[in-house]
Amino acid sequence: xxxxxxxxxLSGLVLAAGAVLTVPPAAAExxxxxxxxxxxxxxxxxxxxxxxPVTTPGTRTCEVVxxxxxxxxxxxxxxxxxxxxxxxxxxxxxxxxxEGAVEGRQYDRLGHLSVGGVEILRxxxxxxxxxxxxxxxxxxxxxxxxxxxxPGPVEMLIGNVVNETxxxxxxxxxxxxxxxxxxxxxxxxxxxxxxxxxxxxxxxTPRNSERVLAEVYATGSGGGCEEYWYLTVPxxxxxxxxxADGPHREVRVSVDGRxxxxxxxxxxxxxxxxxxxxxxxxxxxxRAFDVQPLVYDLTPFAALLNDGRPHRVEVTVAGVxxxxxxxxxxxxxxxxxxxxxxxxxxxxxxxxxTVPRGSSVHTPADGGASDRVDTGAEHRLTVAGHLNTSHxxxxxxxxxxxxxxxxxxxxxxxNPDAFTGRWTDRETVTTGRTVTRADRTYTMxxxxxxxxxxxxxxxLTLGDRADVRVLRDGRRVSWSRLDDTWSGDATYTTGxxxxxxxxxxxxxxxYRLYGSGGCWDRSLTSxxxxxxxxxxxx
Numbered sequence: 437x438x439x440x441x442x443x444x445x446l447s448g449l450v451l452a453a454g455a456v457l458t459v460p461p462a463a464a465e466x467x468x469x470x471x472x473x474x475x476x477x478x479x480x481x482x483x484x485x486x487x488x489p490v491t492t493p494g495t496r497t498c499e500v501v502x503x504x505x506x507x508x509x510x511x512x513x514x515x516x517x518x519x520x521x522x523x524x525x526x527x528x529x530x531x532x533x534x535e536g537a538v539e540g541r542q543y544d545r546l547g548h549l550s551v552g553g554v555e556i557l558r559x560x561x562x563x564x565x566x567x568x569x570x571x572x573x574x575x576x577x578x579x580x581x582x583x584x585x586x587p588g589p590v591e592m593l594i595g596n597v598v599n600e601t602x603x604x605x606x607x608x609x610x611x612x613x614x615x616x617x618x619x620x621x622x623x624x625x626x627x628x629x630x631x632x633x634x635x636x637x638x639x640x641t642p643r644n645s646e647r648v649l650a651e652v653y654a655t656g657s658g659g660g661c662e663e664y665w666y667l668t669v670p671x672x673x674x675x676x677x678x679x680a681d682g683p684h685r686e687v688r689v690s691v692d693g694r695x696x697x698x699x700x701x702x703x704x705x706x707x708x709x710x711x712x713x714x715x716x717x718x719x720x721x722x723r724a725f726d727v728q729p730l731v732y733d734l735t736p737f738a739a740l741l742n743d744g745r746p747h748r749v750e751v752t753v754a755g756v757x758x759x760x761x762x763x764x765x766x767x768x769x770x771x772x773x774x775x776x777x778x779x780x781x782x783x784x785x786x787x788x789x790t791v792p793r794g795s796s797v798h799t800p801a802d803g804g805a806s807d808r809v810d811t812g813a814e815h816r817l818t819v820a821g822h823l824n825t826s827h828x829x830x831x832x833x834x835x836x837x838x839x840x841x842x843x844x845x846x847x848x849x850x851n852p853d854a855f856t857g858r859w860t861d862r863e864t865v866t867t868g869r870t871v872t873r874a875d876r877t878y879t880m881x882x883x884x885x886x887x888x889x890x891x892x893x894x895x896l897t898l899g900d901r902a903d904v905r906v907l908r909d910g911r912r913v914s915w916s917r918l919d920d921t922w923s924g925d926a927t928y929t930t931g932x933x934x935x936x937x938x939x940x941x942x943x944x945x946x947y948r949l950y951g952s953g954g955c956w957d958r959s960l961t962s963x964x965x966x967x968x969x970x971x972x973x974x
Contacts, residue, residue, distance in 0.1 A: 469966075469968060470966055472963035472968060475940050476714060476717075476928075476939040476941070476964050476965050477965065478565060478566040478567055478935070479565050479566070479567040479965070480565050480569075480964075480966070481962060481965055481966060481967045482569050482570050482718075483562045483569060483717070483719070484967065484970075485719065485720060485725065485945065485960075486719075486945045486959065487947050488947070488949060489574055492529050492613075493529060493617075494615075495616045495621050496523070496616045496618065497523070497613050497615050497616070498520035498523035498614045498616075499611055499614075500517070500518070500519075500520050500614070501610070502549070502551070503592040503608070505592065505608055506606065507593070507595070507606040508598040508605045508606075510593070511593075512592060513590075514591050515589075515590040516587065516588070517552075517587060517589070517590050518587045519584060519587065526616060526617040527617060527623060527624060528578075528616065528623060528624055529576065529614075529615040529624060530576070530578045530580070530584060530612055530613070531574060531575070531576060531615070532556065532573075532576075532612055533574050533612075533613065534559065534573040534574075534608060534609070534610045535571075535608070535611075536571050536572070536606060536608045537570045538564040538568065538604045539567060539569070540566060541566070541602055541603050541604055541934075542563060542596070542606070543563065543597075543602065544560055544562065544563055544708045545561045545594050545595060545596050545606065546558075546560050546594070546657050547559050547560065547561065547592065547594030548653070549591070550592075551583050551588050551590055552586070552589065553633040554583045554631055554768050555768065556577050556583070557573075558653040558655065558727035558729075559573055559594075559727060560657075560707065560720075560727070561594060562716070562717070563707050563717065565965075573726055575726055578624045579627055581624065581627045581628075582629060582630050582631045628649070628770040628771055628772055629642075629772055630642060630770075630771040631769070633766075633767075633768055634749055634766075634767040637749065637750050638747065638748055638749065639746065639747050639749045640746045640747070641738075641741045641769070642742075643742045643743070643779045644773045644780045645738050645741065645773055645774075645780060646738065646773065646774040646777075646823055646825050647735050647771070647772035648734040648737065648738050648769065648770070649732065649733055649769070650689055650732045650734055650749070650767055650769050650770075651729035651730065651732075651767065651770065652687060652689070652699075652729055652730045652766070652767045653727055653729045653764070653766050654730055654763065654764070654765045655727055655764050656704075657706070657762065657763075658761065660761065661676075661678075661679070662760060662761070663706070664677060664709070665679075665703075665762075666880065667683065667844060667855060668682065668683045669796070669844060670682040670796045670809065672798075673798040673800075675807070675850065676850065679756070680757050681755055681794065682755075682794075682795075682809065683755075683842060683857075684754075684811060684813040684840050685753055685754065686698055686754040686755060686838055687700075687701050687753055687754075687765065688752050689734070689749065689750070689767075690749070691734065691740065691747060691749055692740070693748065694787070695789055696732070696734055696737055696749075697817070698817050699731075699732065699836070699838065699861055700839075700859045700860065700878070702722075702728070702730075702878055703857065703880055703898075704721065704727065705880075706721075706724055707721075707724060709721070710882060710894045710896055711894065712894035714928055714940075714941040715896065715941060715943060717962075718943060718965055719922065719924075719943045719962055721922050722898055722899075722900040722920045722922055723900065733834045733863075734769075735821065735832040736786075736832050736833070736834060737821060738780065738782065738821065739780070739781055739783050739822075742779065742780055742781070749769070753765065776826025777825060780825055781823070783822060784819070785820050785821055785822055786819060786820035786821075787819050788817070788818045789816070789817050789818075790817075793812075795810075795811070795812055796811040797809065797810050801848075806852075807847075808843065808844065809843070810842075811842045811844075814837065815837065816838075817837075818833070818834070818835045818836075819833070831866075831867075831868070832865065832866065833864075833866045834863070834864075834865050835864045835865075836861070837863075838859070838860065838861050838862075839859070840859045840860075841858050842855065842858070843855070843856050851884075852884065853884045854882070854883035855881075855882060855883075857880045858878070858879050859879075860875070860876065860878075861874075861876040861877075861878075862874070862875050862876070863876075869909050870907070871907045872904070872906050873905045873906075873907075874902065874904045875902065875903045875904075877901045879901075880898055881896070881897045882896030886930065890929055890930045890932075891927055892929075893926070894927075895924070896925075897922070897923040897924075898921070898922040898923075899922075900918065900919075900920040900921075901918060901919050901920070902916075903915075903916075903918075913952075914953070916953060917948075917949070917950050917951055919949075921946050922945045923943070923944050924942065924943040925942050925943075926939065926941025926942070927940055928941075939964075940964055941963075941964065942961070942962070942963050942964075943960075943961070944961045954974075955974035957973035958970070959973075
């Protein structure tokens with residue numbers, strides 16, 4: 437679709453701010469869906485994901501434009517945010533919506549947006565068709581209420597390069613839609629009292645803090661080897677991306693030099709990943725458009741942080757070779773305060789850490805065999821602390837373990853290049869009588885080959901799974917189960933102009949989310965850039 441069509445579509449999207457840009461359910465069963473072409477053309481379906489929209493209460497709304505910019509270089513958009521007067525500050529939900537358009541030729545780009553110094557969105561962009569595409573991202577940002585109730589500066593950047601070859605200018609508009617609490621609709625519950633950006637590596641908390649969470653928008657990106665950190669191999673294996681200790685990465689938070697939290701990073705594949713953009717044109721991989729932060733419960737350290745002095749809080753990525761760039765780890769700290777206390781005291785009662793165990797073993801090619809790297813790693817941290825609050829003594833225990841196993845095989849000239857990996861991140865938080873258990877599993881299984889006629893083929897499957905249970909006095913009070921599975925198979929001719937690639941490809945995504953909060957089950961299939969299936973089962 438050309439420029440005029442893009443502008444018309446964006447105009448319609450602006451009028452429908454807060455709506456969900458998805459194919460209507462009736463269309464999913466429509467027998468008149470267009471048949472896919474024999475190969476990719478110069479135009480394809482706009483990007484779409486199977487993830488659910490943000491649920492909203494159907495109450496009165498107010499909309500604020502947060503940012504509007506055309507990104508063509510690395511100049512950030514800077515503006516000012518003012519809360520909507522007509523909707524007050526009693527909100528049930530606040531929804532961020534990004535709407536974008538781009539045409540021509542362009543790489544995928546990473547972007548971020550902050551309000552009052554607090555990052556509230558990290559995203560990446562799709563790669564455009566010559567005729568142009570539009571896309572959207574929707575995110576629940578209610579937890580940033582503390583930032584949104586007051587005016588503040590806005591900064592957004594999607595770093596881009598535009599020249600004679602890469603012509604795509606990223607036209608982006610971001611809005612906030614405030615859904616009021618009125619009638620039987622109550623204000624959002626359990627939002628933090630304060631949200632502070634972690635700047636300069638130091639943190640000073642209110643002295644009556646009784647719950648402390650940190651969130652880290654950790655991304656390996658930038659075009660270097662850390663963008664594909666899971667494919668790095670130990671020295672001296674003969675592969676283009678090497679790291680002394682292999683591909684294991686772990687995102688750690690420390691307080692005053694003491695380990696306070698661990699997490700497995702999500703192996704995000706951006707929309708140019710695995711040397712095959714035809715995999716991602718219509719259906720991006722899990723989390724590519726909405727990078728979710730890693731969350732750490734630092735409540736056992738609250739008493740230490742409540743002494744009124746600045747404390748050193750640092751985020752590091754273990755496994756990255758010294759001197760290597762490519763990771764971004766902006767962080768926010770979310771705080772809940774005890775209204776009945778001026779100062780909450782307590783102590784750190786337990787700190788147990790296993791010695792991080794890991795190995796990455798290279799087996800050289802022998803005869804007709806491929807080079808191979810087998811990696812395994814695991815680490816566990818348990819911390820506990822107590823707080824003397826106005827409602828009694830509260831003990832919080834956080835037990836978290838991360839593990840990683842993978843096998844990487846490649847042939848001469850890195851053809852073929854195959855990888856199978858699995859990451860687990862298991863966490864149990866016990867606060868008084870309430871226990872929250874979260875089991876997260878991320879998977880990747882793929883291979884890229886270059887065959888006769890320089891035909892490059894990539895076959896890949898990605899998985900994002902999570903089971904969360906909340907128990908009180910041993911009884912389950914809520915639960916959820918996520919299974920987001922993406923798969924793709926695409927082939928094109930390398931080393932030739934775009935119109936001579938004769939690309940073919942099929943991608944599928946099924947996003948299933950079940951639990952006490954309801955059910956969402958949506959499947960998407962695209963063939964040669966045409967959406968051939970959009971099915972909903974709930």
